Amino acid sequence: MAQFDLNDDSVAVIIGSGAGGGTMAHELTRRGIKVVLLEAGGRLTPADFSQDPGAAFGQLTWLDPRTQSGTWDAAKTSPNMPAWHCKTLGGTTVHWTAATPRLQRYEMEARSTYGDVPGTSLVDWPIDHSELKRWYVLAEKRMGVTRRHGMPGMPACNNFKVMYAGARKIGYKRVHTNYLAINTKARDGRGGCIQQGFCSQGCKTAAKWSTLYTEIPRAEATGHLDLRTRSFATRIEHDVAGRANAVIYRDSQGNEQRQKARLVCVAGNAIETARLLLLSDSARFPKGLANGSDQVGRNYCHHLTSFIWGVFDQPVYAWRGATLAGVVEDENIHNPTRGFVGGYHLELVALDLPTLPLVGMPYGWGRGFTDLIDNYRNLAGMLINGEDMPQANNRITLSSTGKDANGLPVAHIHCDDHPNDIALRNHARQQGTKMYEAIGARQVVTSPGSVATHQMGTARMSKDPSQGVTNPYGRSHEVPNLFMSDGSVLSTPGAANPTLTIVSLALRQAEHITKEMAAGRV
Amino acid sequence: MSVEHVVSFDRRSFMKVATGVITGVIAATSPLAALVPSRAWAVDLGALTDAQGAALLAMIRTIAPHDALDSAAYALVVAALDKDAAASAAVKSDLLTGITTLGVGFAQSPESARIAQLKAIESSAFFQGVRVKTLLVLYNNPIAFAHFGYEGEAFSKGGYLFRGFNDLKWLPEVPLADSGPMPV
Numbered sequence: 214m215a216q217f218d219l220n221d222d223s224v225a226v227i228i229g230s231g232a233g234g235g236t237m238a239h240e241l242t243r244r245g246i247k248v249v250l251l252e253a254g255g256r257l258t259p260a261d262f263s264q265d266p267g268a269a270f271g272q273l274t275w276l277d278p279r280t281q282s283g284t285w286d287a288a289k290t291s292p293n294m295p296a297w298h299c300k301t302l303g304g305t306t307v308h309w310t311a312a313t314p315r316l317q318r319y320e321m322e323a324r325s326t327y328g329d330v331p332g333t334s335l336v337d338w339p340i341d342h343s344e345l346k347r348w349y350v351l352a353e354k355r356m357g358v359t360r361r362h363g364m365p366g367m368p369a370c371n372n373f374k375v376m377y378a379g380a381r382k383i384g385y386k387r388v389h390t391n392y393l394a395i396n397t398k399a400r401d402g403r404g405g406c407i408q409q410g411f412c413s414q415g416c417k418t419a420a421k422w423s424t425l426y427t428e429i430p431r432a433e434a435t436g437h438l439d440l441r442t443r444s445f446a447t448r449i450e451h452d453v454a455g456r457a458n459a460v461i462y463r464d465s466q467g468n469e470q471r472q473k474a475r476l477v478c479v480a481g482n483a484i485e486t487a488r489l490l491l492l493s494d495s496a497r498f499p500k501g502l503a504n505g506s507d508q509v510g511r512n513y514c515h516h517l518t519s520f521i522w523g524v525f526d527q528p529v530y531a532w533r534g535a536t537l538a539g540v541v542e543d544e545n546i547h548n549p550t551r552g553f554v555g556g557y558h559l560e561l562v563a564l565d566l567p568t569l570p571l572v573g574m575p576y577g578w579g580r581g582f583t584d585l586i587d588n589y590r591n592l593a594g595m596l597i598n599g600e601d602m603p604q605a606n607n608r609i610t611l612s613s614t615g616k617d618a619n620g621l622p623v624a625h626i627h628c629d630d631h632p633n634d635i636a637l638r639n640h641a642r643q644q645g646t647k648m649y650e651a652i653g654a655r656q657v658v659t660s661p662g663s664v665a666t667h668q669m670g671t672a673r674m675s676k677d678p679s680q681g682v683t684n685p686y687g688r689s690h691e692v693p694n695l696f697m698s699d700g701s702v703l704s705t706p707g708a709a710n711p712t713l714t715i716v717s718l719a720l721r722q723a724e725h726i727t728k729e730m731a732a733g734r735v
Numbered sequence: 736m737s738v739e740h741v742v743s744f745d746r747r748s749f750m751k752v753a754t755g756v757i758t759g760v761i762a763a764t765s766p767l768a769a770l771v772p773s774r775a776w777a778v779d780l781g782a783l784t785d786a787q788g789a790a791l792l793a794m795i796r797t798i799a800p801h802d803a804l805d806s807a808a809y810a811l812v813v814a815a816l817d818k819d820a821a822a823s824a825a826v827k828s829d830l831l832t833g834i835t836t837l838g839v840g841f842a843q844s845p846e847s848a849r850i851a852q853l854k855a856i857e858s859s860a861f862f863q864g865v866r867v868k869t870l871l872v873l874y875n876n877p878i879a880f881a882h883f884g885y886e887g888e889a890f891s892k893g894g895y896l897f898r899g900f901n902d903l904k905w906l907p908e909v910p911l912a913d914s915g916p917m918p919v
Contacts, residue, residue: 292852366915371903407894475891566885567875
């Protein structure tokens with residue numbers, strides 16, 4: 214592995230090693246560009262992944278404190294940890310469940326399609342759908358996605374047989390075992406899925422795509438990557454011309470370091486990306502780096518979620534098999550006669566026994582609470598993934614009360630449900646309930662929205678610089694050598710799980726950076 | 736809190752003296768008999784007395800009532816709370832104060848009375864702390880796994896691919912076009 218000097222100002226510094234940062238590290242290094250990759254977490258291998266759900270959670274999760282407010286469910290259901298992502302090499306691609314749907318054209322033209330929805334800050338994406346589609350194809354081929362480009366679909370697990378029967382019974386047509394970045398046959402040096410059902414604990418067979426064992430080792434093999442784990446970025450500095458020129462971080466020993474940089478890519482997951490920009494204020498950027506528009510941290514989206522559990526008379530054993538291997542796509546449309554704009558997916562889901570009562574059920578205790586758990590063998594499950602409305606005041610700010618281990622203010626997350634959010638989630642709950650009841654469920658239980666696992670929008674791409682933070686390449690409108698390379702750049706969330714879009718945009722951004730460097734413009 | 740905290744009742748004399756203890760006997764026919772070292776089991780407490788342990792056990796059973804779930808699983812939650820209390824004087828003080836709010840005779844009172852008492856203190860940090868600890872511990876141990884039929888991790892056994900991930904027969908099979916083939 215390469216080691217670059219702290220004073221080497223010819224390196225690209227990438228902050229974060231997940232879907233965006235890990236992919237970016239590979240894409241730049243394979244083109245011969247020197248990269249310093251800073252990752253706040255440590256390096257694990259699949260052999261290290263704990264198979265105890267509680268221990269696995271502790272091993273992978275970003276546990277630094279956060280504060281929160283607002284009317285969204287997570288403020289009540291998960292007040293101490295409103296968002297759930299990873300702090301480990303490979304980032305959230307270590308615990309993700311690998312669903313890789315594409316955004317639809319209407320979702321990328323949200324403002325034009327939905328019109329003026331009061332209270333929202335909807336915009337259209339500054340990229341055309343056909344342009345993004347090109348990159349989706351490249352990303353899918355890179356990651357290995359089921360039902361695309363010759364990769365067989367997942368075989369139907371028990372839980373999906375229930376979803377399929379219920380969905381068909383009420384007339385849904387687009388129902389299948391989902392697009393998943395999980396090998397169903399040996400490919401790219403990794404084996405096929407053995408249906409463990411422990412996707413969220415880290416895939417011990419590495420059948421599931423993660424930058425941990427694909428992009429990052431390949432970047433290392435180029436000889437152009439200087440990987441620094443347990444290195445926590447605390448500030449991005451700039452020169453008198455307003456160009457980013459160094460990243461301050463705490464190294465694995467807790468010492469402060471300053472790495473000079475030719476350019477900086479921030480991929481800290483949308484909450485931490487916004488926090489880092491806000492922490493990097495200066496006389497020139499008094500509201501935070503790249504925040505002249507005051508849009509950094511705003512328009513935070515997280516997808517509308519709710520678990521739906523059907524209780525049946527016969528066993529399902531839903532925990533057996535890949536966690537998200539099923540989807541109903543019929544409601545991923547724009548049809549305002551349903552009473553809301555935007556759409557949603559119904560995705561298959563199962564939770565291991567320890568996790569079910571922690572995140573999958575409505576608050577409660579006593580016999581009403583334990584009935585569902587008593588029927589654990591006979592539960593079928595699905596999870597709503599719906600488009601939420603961007604709102605200017607749904608935002609990440611610096612907490613006035615919480616501090617991290619370095620004494621820096623932690624992220625504060627404020628999020629209010631929009632009336633459209635509530636209408637969409639209620640519709641999805643009703644449809645999911647109908648599905649299970651149509652095939653004889655004796656009870657259906659829906660949960661409140663749980664901890665946010667998709668973080669988006671906090672440095673969004675916008676055609677008009679006053680409406681966002683970055684241009685169509687995720688490049689700061691104000692700081693020409695500063696790039697955002699994660700879910701923060703998504704202009705609107707759509708209903709698609711964001712990882713495929715993040716990887717696609719990173720591939721596109723890497724090509725842009727390479728051309729701009731060659732032309733001397735960055 | 737692991738199942739190793741449930742020890743054989745007979746072995747207790749060899750262990751250091753604890754403040755309190757919870758004991759029980761597992762039915763000879765129970766599948767749990769294989770999971771614990773002896774049918775007569777004990778969980779030693781380092782910070783709580785017998786009576787305090789019994790009150791907490793009754794509280795946890797009221798929060799998460801599973802009639803057929805052996806008390807050994809509930810005792811693991813008590814042991815986890817006891818461990819936290821033994822490690823911090825402040826935590827212990829809060830826990831003991833909380834237990835007094837349950838009132839005298841709580842452990843012996845009928846379920847309806849226990850529910851009424853817990854509803855009265857539902858918003859307290861004590862109740863919520865015990866509730867969350869219950870969720871964290873009660874369902875994450877081999878006794879609970881065996882009771883609820885959860886099979887846990889499968890990597891060590893080659894996954895569920897050939898061990899029942901698609902063995903549901905009470906609904907139609909899914910057409911291949913909407914799913915995929917079994918790997919060859």
